[in-house]
Amino acid sequence: MRLAGKTALITGAASGLGAAAVERLSREGCRICLGDIQEEEGRALASTLGDNGFFSRCDVTREEDLATAVDATVERYGQLDILFHSAGIVGAVGPLATTPGEEWRFSIDVLLNGTFYAMKHAARVMAPQGSGSIITMASTAGVMGGLGPHAYAAAKHGVVGLTKNVAAELARHGVRVNSIAAASMATPMVANVMTGDPGDIEGAKAQLAELSPLRGRPGLAEDVANAVLWLASDESGYTTGHTLTTDAGITVGATPAGPAFAEYSPIIREAGKAGLDT
Numbered sequence: 401m402r403l404a405g406k407t408a409l410i411t412g413a414a415s416g417l418g419a420a421a422v423e424r425l426s427r428e429g430c431r432i433c434l435g436d437i438q439e440e441e442g443r444a445l446a447s448t449l450g451d452n453g454f455f456s457r458c459d460v461t462r463e464e465d466l467a468t469a470v471d472a473t474v475e476r477y478g479q480l481d482i483l484f485h486s487a488g489i490v491g492a493v494g495p496l497a498t499t500p501g502e503e504w505r506f507s508i509d510v511l512l513n514g515t516f517y518a519m520k521h522a523a524r525v526m527a528p529q530g531s532g533s534i535i536t537m538a539s540t541a542g543v544m545g546g547l548g549p550h551a552y553a554a555a556k557h558g559v560v561g562l563t564k565n566v567a568a569e570l571a572r573h574g575v576r577v578n579s580i581a582a583a584s585m586a587t588p589m590v591a592n593v594m595t596g597d598p599g600d601i602e603g604a605k606a607q608l609a610e611l612s613p614l615r616g617r618p619g620l621a622e623d624v625a626n627a628v629l630w631l632a633s634d635e636s637g638y639t640t641g642h643t644l645t646t647d648a649g650i651t652v653g654a655t656p657a658g659p660a661f662a663e664y665s666p667i668i669r670e671a672g673k674a675g676l677d678t
């Protein structure tokens with residue numbers, strides 16, 4: 401019960417990373433407001449928590465929705481200790497020259513502006529309270545180039561920068577602000593990209609396993625949920641302004657540990673036989 405007595409607002413809570421965080425934090429005693437635009441799924445998940453959870457419809461492009469979710473959490477539970485802003489989309493894809501401006505703007509609105517709105521309204525409660533943990537959802541695409549579509553990468557770089565700046569502002573108020581830069585995890589959104597079917601989680605796992613540097617282990621939503629738990633708990637009480645990479649080592653140059661290189665790259669295989677430094 402590492403979060404006993406604490407309350408959280410989790411956006412994007414109806415599925416994927418958000419839902420995994422709801423399940424993980426609730427097991428540790430946290431009371432949760434589930435924010436999402438998926439009403440049926442969100443209410444169904446909230447109902448499994450009994451009095452320790454409720455749903456608030458939350459379109460993250462609407463600042464008033466996030467303000468309402470924060471206020472509802474405080475009204476019901478008397479405080480807001482944790483914000484995990486997980487809501488997101490893939491957004492605009494394709495070459496720079498053919499990316500429609502309206503798709504770019506919508507991507508930034510969801511991925512970056514929504515993060516700003518969520519942090520802003522959580523902070524107005526947490527700062528006077530003198531405590532709190534704000535956790536934003538970045539990406540490997542937010543700390544490196546070439547790992548995501550242009551709009552997604554730009555927005556996630558913005559999330560990392562905004563997180564650092566807000567951490568500097570709120571430290572004096574006892575509020576910690578950190579970010580998680582995750583690789584692609586086996587979620588419905590990633591499954592839809594990789595297999596064309598958001599329900600094909602197993603298919604996504606199989607593809608992610610081939611790309612994983614950690615001996616073919618795919619990234620799971622639970623991996624991000626565990627990172628959220630640590631950043632939300634008092635165990636990370638001296639950590640703020642940090643971007644926690646949850647990526648199997650991709651951002652430090654680790655390469656797939658499965659058969660991809662040994663079997664599929666004759667250049668590396670032959671160089672290895674010759675004892676060359678590859």
